[in-house]
Amino acid sequence: MQPEPSIIDAVVNADALHPNWKREDHILARLAKNAAEHPNQIAMRERDRGIWQEYSWTDYLNAVLEFAAGLEARGVQPGDVVLVIGDNRPNLYFGMLGAACLRAIPSPAYPDAPTEEVAAQMAREDIRFAIAEDQEQVDKLLEVREGYPSLELIIYDDPRGLAGSEPEGVTGFNTIRAEGAERLFAEPGLADDLLARPSVHDVAVLMHSSGTTGAPKGIPLKHGHVLSGVRNAAAAGYFHEGEVHMAYLPIAWVGDFIFSIGAAMELRFTVNIPEAQETAMHDLREIAPTLYFASPRAWSAMLTRVQVGIAETTGIKRRLYEYFMPKAMAAERAKLDGKPGRGGLNRWLGEILIYGPLRDQLGLGRVKRAYTAGEAIGEDVFLWFRALGLNLRQFYGQTENCALAVAQKPEDISLTTVGRPFPGVEMKIDEHGEILLKGDNIFDGYFQNEKATAETLVDGWLMTGDAGQIEPDGQLVVLGRVSEVIEKADGTRFIPTYIENRLKFSPYIKDAAVVGKGRDMLIAIVCVDFQAVGQWAQEHGVAYTSYAELSQQPRIYDLIEAQIAEVNAHLPHGLSVARFVNLHKEFDPDDGEVTRTRKLKRNVIDDRYGPIIEALNAGQDQIDFKAQIVYENGQTGSLDRALRLADVKEAA
Missing domain, CATH: 3.30.300.30 (ANL, C-terminal domain)
Known part of the structure; x- marks a missing residue:
């Protein structure tokens, strides 16, 4: 039996769009490779009730395959969109990749999204299956189901308040895994079959626009987009192999998928998950990541916390801080103005007495790559963290380009620019002052929205919607939204x-x-x-x-x-x-x-x-x-x- 012409056309079009992609080069293949070559290396850690639970690459792969096998037995088919809602949890990551094994499409939602937003997302994407973190999210989905009977199955992670008293159509993540494990045992070739199904051209995740002017648009990112973005960033020194990363950003934000799944698979990150959002900053000290991203707002909040603490302390600590930090800030401000910053004995003493201890206290003692993006960062915040000894840099990206497009190099110290394009990314400014990007990390179009796609992708270029200019040294300045x-x-x-x-x-x-x-x-x-x-x-x-x-x-x-x-x-x-x-x-x-x-x-x-x-x-x-x-x-x-x-x- 021959495939339908529409399927053949889709494959041909995909190959033509990304001729450098290889079908078998997908995220699940990277997971399988890591499990084969580094079976006992720690891939993920989660703090649960104060104790760090560890998952090797073998554990990771087994969890994904077992869940995929169980999910398929429950009726999930290629092309199905599966809602994922909750905070960062190993089973939610395993669940997203399990769905991708089946060529289904994980669609994350923000955990604090109200019922009506979740219901709207499910209706737009014809969702029949959902993975939820806990009872709170299950209750939300049950409320949605009252007006959306198409929701067939809700799978929960945290059993508290649910195990043993599940409503109809609700079951536990571990139950699905157990059913999948039975299938894998009974069907010896199933594991290899599941890993052979995905393609580089399949959608790895369905992200969403912010919806500032209307309903959010679905943004499908294929395996090839994600891996291209990660590899471009790695070629620019943005990511290194074996990074220690903390997954605390919302799973519905593209950056978390890129860092915690895409880059983690490609470069064998150790992904650490804090116990709760409320404990993230405390857990950060124990994790001591080598790579750390935070929004300008989060960097500012961290600085405010330090300043409040210093204001409340007395004695030698406060006097040392008030002596050394202004000197380090002045040195960084001089660098910002293109002048050589001063080091010497003051910097050496300050590193021992203030800068190093403060970095350790914040959990940033091992950070080699610190980044910020999303909006402009304040000068005092930027300079304070650089004065502390972090090479804080800005980058620029959007969901449509996997959040990886432009970044500052280590030697670039600028508040007004966001850096240069990564290798593999082309950039230009059109006659209207809009930033245009091209590359294999750029998505291929919005989910079921041809009109928006035609307006955003023109002759292979992504119309970012942002106004900008390119400085003589090649760095990009982002001015704001063209529409604004x-x-x-x-x-x-x-x-x-x-x-x-x-x-x-x-x-x-x-x-x-x-x-x-x-x-x-x-x-x-x-x-x-x-x-x-x-x-x-x-x-x-x-x-x-x-x-x-x-x-x-x-x-x-x-x-x-x-x-x-x-x-x-x-x-x-x-x-x-x-x-x-x-x-x-x-x-x-x-x-x-x-x-x-x-x-x-x-x-x-x-x-x-x-x-x-x-x-x-x-x-x-x-x-x-x-x-x-x-x-x-x-x-x-x-x-x-x-x-x-x-x-x-x-x-x-």
Whole structure:
């Protein structure tokens, strides 16, 4: 029997699109190779109830194959999309690769996604099977199933609250594994067959866009895309073989799949999973990774934690810190300006007394490759970690290019650039100023969305949607989203994200939304950083009992005004922020104000805070705002808030 013409066409088209790919070169093949050549080497560790549980490459492969065999027995077929929801757990990683063995498609979701978001994802992708971390996620899926009867099977990892009392259509991960193990024993050739099924052209994972302007788009990444991206990065020295990595980022974020699965398989990483998100920073000290990625927000939070600790200590520790850190910061600032930084005895003593102990305390003592991406990082944060002895570097990527496209080299020290393209990646700027990329790490199109695909992939180039420019030395500067280029009433063009990122350089500003389309001036809605501002208030005798009360204190307004004025001093003419409000709450993904990756949903901000925006533009100094409240049960209410509205006196 001959294959259907459509299948033959698909294979031919895939080969033509990526002629350098070899069919048998896929992620499962890398796993099998690692298990064959390094059977007893530790591939993954998980802290469970304080004890580190270890999995060798043999254990890893057996878990994947057993789960795949059991999953197939339950009806999963090639092309089926399998939902995966929960925090980082070995069984969730095993489950994703088990599905890939069957040429099914794992589709991760953020663990804090509300029921309606999960239901929408399942309906868009016709999902019949789901893998969930624990009872909380199972309860969410059972609620989804009430309005989505197509969900046939829910597989849970953590048995607490579920084992022995499973609702219909719910079963344990270990039960599926046991069924698979029986099949593998009864069918001697099944293991080899499962490993032979996947192809480099199969979808390894279905990621999703952030959905800032509408429903998230599905982004299928094939085995070849992932491995190409990892190999490009390794060729640039971005990854090394045998890295020690901590998997703490959401499994629904592309970076986690690339680091914790793609690079781990290709380069035999040891992947370490913390006990819980709440213990991640504590567990980081025990893990002591060699590779560490964090967002600018996370680096900033780590620095704030250190500063709070130093402020609360006394004696010799504080005096040593206050002596050595400014000197190291000054040396790094000199390097940033192209001048030689000073080392010598001060640096040597500082390494022994402050820098080394601090790195060890943070869990960064063995880190050789430290990275940040996602948005611009504040100068003080960037320089502080470099002063501490980390060669912190920025990179640029998107889900559509496996998050691996451009990065700074070790010798590149710059706040304004994100580096040069990796080997295997082509980059150019088109006539509209948009960044275009090409390479085997670039995806082949959106999931069941030909219109969006045609708009994003043009003549083999990925239209990133980001505005940028290339410096004379070949480094890329990312200016912001092309779609966000807007004009003030006087015709002055600007990108809000550019200004917002610089406002967030301040340790006291967690989020900001800059508004000014068609207006005479720019205004900012500011969400203060509760920890940093709370520490400042404590040190300066400002009393408060809640976030809302703290945000409205007159001295806090003075503090934030000074931060905005500092940013204004470095902005182009006509782009100063003239007025602002400290919001009574943080922007919240559960309220639909930001995505799960903390990107602003501007239409929601404009609509929800419209009265505040109008009052700021009208010159009012206060507004009684009816704030919307969303309770845990999904019901909504409102609460009246009196918010101060303030000028930035130094604004031009």
